[in-house]
Amino acid sequence: MWLIITLLLIICVFLLYLAGLLYRRRIYQQVDKLEQWKNDIENRPVADELARLKNLKLAGETEASFEKWKSQWEEIVTDILPDLEEMLIDIEDYALRFRLVTCRQLLQEAQEKLWSVEETLETIKEEIDQLTDSETSNREKMTVLHEQLQELKRLLHKHAMGLGISYPVWYDKYKQAVDWYHQFQEEHNNGNYFQARELLNKVDQACQELYEAIEVCPNIIRTIEHDIPRKLQEVEEAIQEMERKGYQVSHTGAEEQLAEMLKSKHQVVAYMQNGDIERMKHWQDHVLEGIEEIYQRLEQEVENKAYVIEKLGQLDDKHAALLDKFNELKRTVSEFKLAYSWDSEWESKHETLQKMFKALQHTYDALKVDPEKMHQLYPALKPELERYFKHYDQLLEKTAAFEEEIQTIRKDELEAKAEAQELKRNLTKVRVNLRKSNLPGLPDHVQSGLNIAAEALQELQASLEQTPIDMHRVQHQLKEAKTQVQSISQVASIVIELAQKAEQLIQFGNRFRREHAEVREILEDAEQAFRDLQFQEAVELAEEALDIADRNWRKKLEGKQSVSV
Numbered sequence: 001m002w003l004i005i006t007l008l009l010i011i012c013v014f015l016l017y018l019a020g021l022l023y024r025r026r027i028y029q030q031v032d033k034l035e036q037w038k039n040d041i042e043n044r045p046v047a048d049e050l051a052r053l054k055n056l057k058l059a060g061e062t063e064a065s066f067e068k069w070k071s072q073w074e075e076i077v078t079d080i081l082p083d084l085e086e087m088l089i090d091i092e093d094y095a096l097r098f099r100l101v102t103c104r105q106l107l108q109e110a111q112e113k114l115w116s117v118e119e120t121l122e123t124i125k126e127e128i129d130q131l132t133d134s135e136t137s138n139r140e141k142m143t144v145l146h147e148q149l150q151e152l153k154r155l156l157h158k159h160a161m162g163l164g165i166s167y168p169v170w171y172d173k174y175k176q177a178v179d180w181y182h183q184f185q186e187e188h189n190n191g192n193y194f195q196a197r198e199l200l201n202k203v204d205q206a207c208q209e210l211y212e213a214i215e216v217c218p219n220i221i222r223t224i225e226h227d228i229p230r231k232l233q234e235v236e237e238a239i240q241e242m243e244r245k246g247y248q249v250s251h252t253g254a255e256e257q258l259a260e261m262l263k264s265k266h267q268v269v270a271y272m273q274n275g276d277i278e279r280m281k282h283w284q285d286h287v288l289e290g291i292e293e294i295y296q297r298l299e300q301e302v303e304n305k306a307y308v309i310e311k312l313g314q315l316d317d318k319h320a321a322l323l324d325k326f327n328e329l330k331r332t333v334s335e336f337k338l339a340y341s342w343d344s345e346w347e348s349k350h351e352t353l354q355k356m357f358k359a360l361q362h363t364y365d366a367l368k369v370d371p372e373k374m375h376q377l378y379p380a381l382k383p384e385l386e387r388y389f390k391h392y393d394q395l396l397e398k399t400a401a402f403e404e405e406i407q408t409i410r411k412d413e414l415e416a417k418a419e420a421q422e423l424k425r426n427l428t429k430v431r432v433n434l435r436k437s438n439l440p441g442l443p444d445h446v447q448s449g450l451n452i453a454a455e456a457l458q459e460l461q462a463s464l465e466q467t468p469i470d471m472h473r474v475q476h477q478l479k480e481a482k483t484q485v486q487s488i489s490q491v492a493s494i495v496i497e498l499a500q501k502a503e504q505l506i507q508f509g510n511r512f513r514r515e516h517a518e519v520r521e522i523l524e525d526a527e528q529a530f531r532d533l534q535f536q537e538a539v540e541l542a543e544e545a546l547d548i549a550d551r552n553w554r555k556k557l558e559g560k561q562s563v564s565v
């Protein structure tokens with residue numbers, strides 16, 4: 001037992017030692033990678049990049065940035081990287097002594113320092129590129145902007161009249177751009193490339209604003225100072241002309257809107273003096289839209305007056321026709337009540353129509369105005385006329401639907417009478433067919449069906465002859481009569497067919513009477529069932545007898561029928 005435990009302990013120690021060796025080897029590999037990384041950083045051409053900047057004239061912020069980059073690189077080379085070298089040597093020493101936890105911590109710390117160095121170098125590279133790009137772009141852009149400033153000076157002088165009262169603003173902006181350009185040259189020559197770039201961007205933006213002003217402002221100012229005042233004057237004259245012709249313009253709000261636009265002219269003067277192009281555009285668009293809106297309102301007034309004159313001319317004839325229509329409906333309803341049963345649903349519909357007519361009559365009375373005062377009242381008359389004709393059409397539609405419903409009842413009455421006559425003829429045909437079939441009599445259920453169908457037709461006829469007619473009851477009785485007549489027609493056809501078949505089978509079986517006593521007895525029973533009006537039983541007994549007499553009797557009977565046909 002002790003021997004086994006000892007062996008197990010030895011194996012565990014060996015395995016632990018082997019794992020330690022493997023992990024130490026892995027640490028050595030990581031140290032090698034970090035060493036390569038460190039060497040790569042040492043060989044970066046950062047010093048060459050910094051030396052490239054010596055060709056530039058550095059001053060102010062750019063000089064401070066250069067000193068910062070230089071000190072950061074020197075710190076990396078003289079302090080950080082040597083410290084990392086010593087740290088990597090310590091890691092190998094700790095690994096040799098199997099201090100693996102300490103190795104892992106130091107590896108993590110070394111890797112973080114290298115990442116920090118990489119970030120610093122990346123920042124230095126980006127800032128150096130920005131500086132060199134700024135110096136290059138400044139030199140390229142300064143020529144373009146200098147030409148633009150010269151051109152803008154000429155354009156401002158050329159368009160001074162077109163720019164109107166906004167000219168001083170744009171000329172001041174031009175002088176500001178020139179001042180910025182001179183400052184840019186000074187900063188650029190002194191090596192302050194970042195400040196020079198900001199100034200150059202300001203000059204560029206000012207030039208773009210000046211180009212836009214020279215292109216846009218003359219047209220806007222011409223519209224504001226000449227076109228819009230002329231259009232506003234035309235609107236004012238149009239309003240006055242309509243008032244002279246008797247139009248009521250005050251309720252449209254056109255005069256108030258015109259006064260508001262005239263009052264807002266001082267606002268746009270301030271916008272022009274300040275060179276506020278966006279607000280100038282907004283005011284111009286707002287006023288032009290307002291002018292168009294006023295014209296639309298005036299046109300609508302013309303249409304409204306024309307509508308009122310037209311509809312008032314039609315009003316009396318329309319209402320007279322409606323009155324005739326409604327009086328005709330009253331007569332129709334009175335006659336209908338005498339001829340037919342009048343239920344609550346129809347009464348409710350009729351009352352609704354009467355209420356609608358009274359409301360329409362009230363609107364009509366309110367529309368009867370003195371023609372001489374019509375020009376003063378047409379703004380108020382238009383909505384009333386619209387309401388009248390809307391309700392007028394609705395009333396006509398509902399009245400027509402109600403009359404059609406009444407006509408439908410009358411049509412239903414005629415159709416019910418016609419169907420009742422057809423049902424009587426069908427029942428008579430059934431009776432005739434039963435007599436022609438030479439039956440020894442009628443089974444009780446056939447006679448009962450005939451009586452029920454006849455009674456249903458009598459009740460239907462009685463309802464159709466009543467005054468007033470209850471069409472709901474007539475429709476119910478008509479449906480019942482149809483059911484009874486159709487039922488007895490089917491039953492009678494089946495009975496006649498069974499009787500004929502029983503008689504045929506008995507006659508065909510008589511040829512076997514002498515040969516088979518049993519067949520004779522069954523056929524006698526079949527004849528008795530036939531006389532007792534049990535035609536189904538007679539058929540079954542005859543078929544039973546024939547089955548005993550001859551298994552092939554069906555084929556022979558069919559052959560006999562074929563020959564007879």
